[in-house]
Amino acid sequence: MSKLAKKVALVTGGSRGIGAAIAKRLAADGASVAITYAKDASAASAVVRAIELGGGKAIAIQADAANVEAVKGAVEKAVSTFGRLDVLVNNAGTAIPKPFEEATQEEMDRVIDINVRGVFATTQAALKHMKEGGRIIMVGSAVGERAVAPGLVPYAATKGAVKMFTQALSREVGSRGITVNNVQPGPIDTDLNPASGDWAIPQKAATALDRYGRVDEIAAMVAFVAGAESSYITGANLTVDGGMNA
Numbered sequence: 001m002s003k004l005a006k007k008v009a010l011v012t013g014g015s016r017g018i019g020a021a022i023a024k025r026l027a028a029d030g031a032s033v034a035i036t037y038a039k040d041a042s043a044a045s046a047v048v049r050a051i052e053l054g055g056g057k058a059i060a061i062q063a064d065a066a067n068v069e070a071v072k073g074a075v076e077k078a079v080s081t082f083g084r085l086d087v088l089v090n091n092a093g094t095a096i097p098k099p100f101e102e103a104t105q106e107e108m109d110r111v112i113d114i115n116v117r118g119v120f121a122t123t124q125a126a127l128k129h130m131k132e133g134g135r136i137i138m139v140g141s142a143v144g145e146r147a148v149a150p151g152l153v154p155y156a157a158t159k160g161a162v163k164m165f166t167q168a169l170s171r172e173v174g175s176r177g178i179t180v181n182n183v184q185p186g187p188i189d190t191d192l193n194p195a196s197g198d199w200a201i202p203q204k205a206a207t208a209l210d211r212y213g214r215v216d217e218i219a220a221m222v223a224f225v226a227g228a229e230s231s232y233i234t235g236a237n238l239t240v241d242g243g244m245n246a
């Protein structure tokens, strides 16, 4: 029996990078999966096709995480398509690396709107449908706990907010049998944070394993937290960072 058979998951920002790996892994574990994306419909369709080719069920929904009405609509679409919602993965997120004093207000607002405001709105909409055994999972960041390099000040602040959001919310929904956890990746090779280039050198050097992580290494932790075996883990910040914060 698949670990997530009969479960329904919504993964925000599931068309590329970490979110795509999470969507595929949850589907491989038996869940029906809805993904959201902002711009790239063809990348989102490719994830849906890959899941369907593997015998799973998936849909893609265009919903910018910064648009509260759009994310509410995405939650409703996932529920109306698959009949329920068991797992929400708040993965959509962005960073605009640059020295803090050079960041524009517009850039800072964008990072806050996607990484924090969107997480609040999506979680609130999802909780309306979640029952006993529900799973709210954030994709925060190792830099939400410890800032290892310059250039990510607003981003680190938003991921710190995600960390406390996780801890505080776990206290409110625990009595309903719903867990809330925050998976905190270290440097993972994606379009957002490629393992090659100038930004990568200090990040790789900061890890104990002396390498970037792979998207499937984050998806494995998310799959564990989504499953029944993690039933006594809540309000936790689960860092998967190759030892960057050690």
Ligand code: NDP
Pocket (backbone or CB within 6 Å): 012, 013, 014, 015, 016, 017, 018, 019, 020, 036, 037, 038, 039, 040, 041, 043, 063, 064, 065, 066, 090, 091, 092, 093, 094, 095, 114, 139, 140, 141, 142, 184, 185, 186, 187, 188, 189, 190, 191, 192, 193
């Ligand atoms: P990518 O930029 O590689 O992928 C981002 C995904 O999110 C894409 O599917 C993209 O779709 C979607 N997305 C982007 N903006 C929005 C938006 N406004 N609304 C909805 N979807 C959106 O990022 P990663 O996979 O690297 O990052 C995923 C998460 O992991 C983020 O929360 C990030 O902060 C976190 N993280 C990443 C780390 C890393 O080293 N890579 C380290 C620590 C945390 P589209 O193409 O359509 O825009």
